[in-house]
Amino acid sequence: MVDPAKLLRLASRSLAGKFLALAAIFLTVPVILYNKFEAADAERQAFLLRSLQVQGRLAAQGLEPVLNRVGGRSLLDAAQAVESLANDQVHIKLLLRPTASSGRGEGFFLVAASPPVDPAELDKERQRLTETGVLPRLDASCAGDRPLALRYAGPSGHEELLTSMSPMHTAAGCWVILTSYATDDLAGSSLARPFSQAPEVQLATAFYSLMALLIGMAIAGTLLDLRAFGRLAHRIRQGGSAGEESFAAVAAIPELLPVAREFDRMVATLDSSASALREAAEDNAHAFKGPIAAITQSLEPMRRAAADDRRAGQALDVIERALERLGSLVNAARRLDEAAADLMKARLHRLDLADFARQMADAYDRLHAEQGLRVTARTGGPAMVAATEESLEAVLENLLDNALSFSPPAGTVRVTVAAAGDNIQLSVEDEGPGVPPEQLPRIFRRNYSHRPEEPGAVDDLPHFGIGLAVVRRNIELLGGRVSAENVAGAGLRVTVTLPSA
Secondary structure (H helix, E strand, O other): OOOHHHHHHHHOOOHHHHHHHHHHHHHHHHHHHHHHHHHHHHHHHHHHHHHHHHHHHHHHHHHHHHHOOOOOOHHHHHHHHHHHHOOOOEEEEEEEEEOOOOOOOOOOEEEEEEOOOOHHHHHHHHHHHHHHOOHHHHHHHOOOOEEEEEEEEOOOOOEEEEEEEEEEEEOOEEEEEEEEEEOOOHHHHHHHOOHHHOHHHHHHHHHHHHHHHHHHHHHHHHHHHHHHHHHHHHHHHHHOOOOOOOHHHHOOOHHHHHHHHHHHHHHHHHHHHHHHHHHHHHHHHHHHHHHHHHHHHHHHHHHHHOOOOHHHHHHHHHHHHHHHHHHHHHHHHHHHHHHHHHHHOOOOEEEEHHHHHHHHHHHHHHHOHHHOOEEEEEOOOOOEEEEOHHHHHHHHHHHHHHHHHHOOOOOEEEEEEEEEOOEEEEEEEOOOOOOOHHHHHHOOOOOOOOOOOOOOOOOOOOOOOOHHHHHHHHHHHOOOEEEEEEOOOOOEEEEEEEEEO
16 A cells, blocks of 8 residues: 555655656555455345345245155156246256265266256266366255355356255255356356456446556656757757757647747847847946046046146056056956856866866966965866866866965965765865855855955955856856855865756
8 A cells, every 4th residue: 555645745846756646546546446346246246146046045945845746757847847947047957866876976867957958968967067066066065055156167058157056855865956047147247257357347447547548648748848858958058059949849748838938938038148248248348448548548647747746646546546446347347247158158068077176276286386385186086067168167267266365375275076966066275364254145246355464475466356256157057056164273165066967
């Protein structure tokens, strides 16, 4: 029996779980109903058999006055009585074991039968009764009534069902009255066949099978369409464009066409959004660079005019630094938007993140060796993800640059790649001052930078809060997530999680 609680939990998890639960119900309900109806049919058959056995005993009681007579016509009268009691449905056979017989079944003789048995077929009839197991039971029957439910092939070749064996003792010996019903009769066919062969059961089975087939076809069609949608979505994600194929073209079920068309419109919108994002990044950069260049050119004559004014010179210095920062921010924003647009349309493929991270760590270790910094990698076996070299390179470059910028002299940056269930995790850990806990949720925001003054820090370059924003943007577009936490003691650990390919 299926546990309803387990069935409910399974059905609540996924569409496949609901289909499995439906299949379990389809298998369980017929079994329960069949067992109930089979038990009811068994009770009905038992009642019918008892009714038929009562009829057999009544036939035996009707023969009793005739069988108690003594005289030469007693056998003839018995044959006539058997013929009068029998009908098209009830068949009767009258057998006698004379008092002087030794018994053991073989001592019985067929005296009368209805329908009648040809004298030439008596031996064959006796053989049939023996094979059926009736004759061996006759001796026991002489001790009392014996209910029966035995199949038996009559003289005509039609199958009969023996239902009762009623004994009667007279001076002539032990009489046994056998009653049977033809199996093609309503009562006989009901008793002779198993419940599974009942017409109503077979009809219900046919309808139920047809219903199960239609539901199965509907489920299979839905699953096939969903798998086709998944494969197409994977190809679009790998190829970066939906121009050659559409979800509506692969949908075989008409009811899923509206959903497929919405998917096509969504993909087209994303495709156009990527193009619009790239164009906007270029237009914004161009729009900002014109005024910045004009202001920069105007500073030179102002500086010459204010050569003797110290306060004016200081103000011009502040303006120049602000312009440099503004130009860097414009360029960084353009790179960030262009990288996002490129990744939205990029052709993803399987890459070994472990090998990629190991190569990047080795390159950074050699590059910063003169500064006394170390970059180590612990990667283990292959760790396959769906990405592009450019996207992973941007992620690792920004993570390593950020970690090294916070590292103290002779500090070590540790890169780790490991499997985590169905995902691959990349972590970059430094030995810097860490981040105040209240600032951790903000470090991946665009244009946010938190850099406490660290005397002796290796990196003194300006920072604009773009690097970790690029990391988050790339990782989220690849279907992953990024987080940060302070390391016990000192340092910051940034962890990137990507789906395993």
